[in-house]
Amino acid sequence: MTQFYEPRFTAQQEVGEAFLAMRAEAIRAGFDLTPFSTFRDYRTQLRIWNNKFSGKKALYDIDGNVRDFCKLSPPEVIECILNWSALPGGSRHQWGTEIDVVDTAAMPPGYEPKLLPEEVRPGGIFHPLHCWLDANISKFGFFRPYKFFKGGMYPEPWHLSYAPLSMQVVKLVTPELLTRITEEAEILGKELVLERIHDIYVNHITNFVSPDEQ
Numbered sequence: 421m422t423q424f425y426e427p428r429f430t431a432q433q434e435v436g437e438a439f440l441a442m443r444a445e446a447i448r449a450g451f452d453l454t455p456f457s458t459f460r461d462y463r464t465q466l467r468i469w470n471n472k473f474s475g476k477k478a479l480y481d482i483d484g485n486v487r488d489f490c491k492l493s494p495p496e497v498i499e500c501i502l503n504w505s506a507l508p509g510g511s512r513h514q515w516g517t518e519i520d521v522v523d524t525a526a527m528p529p530g531y532e533p534k535l536l537p538e539e540v541r542p543g544g545i546f547h548p549l550h551c552w553l554d555a556n557i558s559k560f561g562f563f564r565p566y567k568f569f570k571g572g573m574y575p576e577p578w579h580l581s582y583a584p585l586s587m588q589v590v591k592l593v594t595p596e597l598l599t600r601i602t603e604e605a606e607i608l609g610k611e612l613v614l615e616r617i618h619d620i621y622v623n624h625i626t627n628f629v630s631p632d633e634q
């Protein structure tokens with residue numbers, strides 16, 4: 421993994437170089453294409469999961485509206501977490517090939533990106549950037565694995581993946597690997613997760629939107 425400094429982000433060397441080339445072209449088009457979230461280690465993903473399972477962090481529906489945590493059973497909570505966040509050990513952000521992006525030039529002072537649908541739909545703060553991304557990311561090897569809803573992860577158009585590496589890494593993730601990681605983890609809802617590892621593998625790991633479907 422390589423630490424890049426301008427702008428600051430962590431990614432595999434080849435991914436970072438491809439991103440910086442894309443960023444240079446975006447800047448020429450008037451967009452300050454900036455990584456918002458890139459490499460996340462296992463512990464960070466576990467903290468996100470446990471905070472969501474315990475109700476400390478909000479759960480959202482497909483439109484980005486906050487769900488009522490109190491009305492959800494534990495299996496429903498897990499389903500809701502998985503719509504927006506990966507199982508620890510199953511996150512593409514652990515690979516160093518994934519970059520969530522924003523347009524810093526479009527942000528008023530003090531603006532905190534939310535990475536929610538309202539920001540990328542027509543009229544949203546990052547919509548112009550996304551029109552540019554539509555036309556340009558494939559030239560640099562990137563695609564959107566969560567471009568539209570296929571029954572697992574909700575659409576996350578801001579999540580870009582570097583195909584030459586990520587299409588190889590995804591093959592290394594197996595139900596057996598996810599089972600082993602989960603068994604050893606201090607993860608909330610462990611038994612419920614273990615019951616549905618196969619479903620998580622099929623619906624949340626392998627059914628991303630492939631480069632050919634973009």
Ligand SMILES: [Zn+2]
Nearest residue numbers: 518519520579
């Ligand atoms: Zn992401």
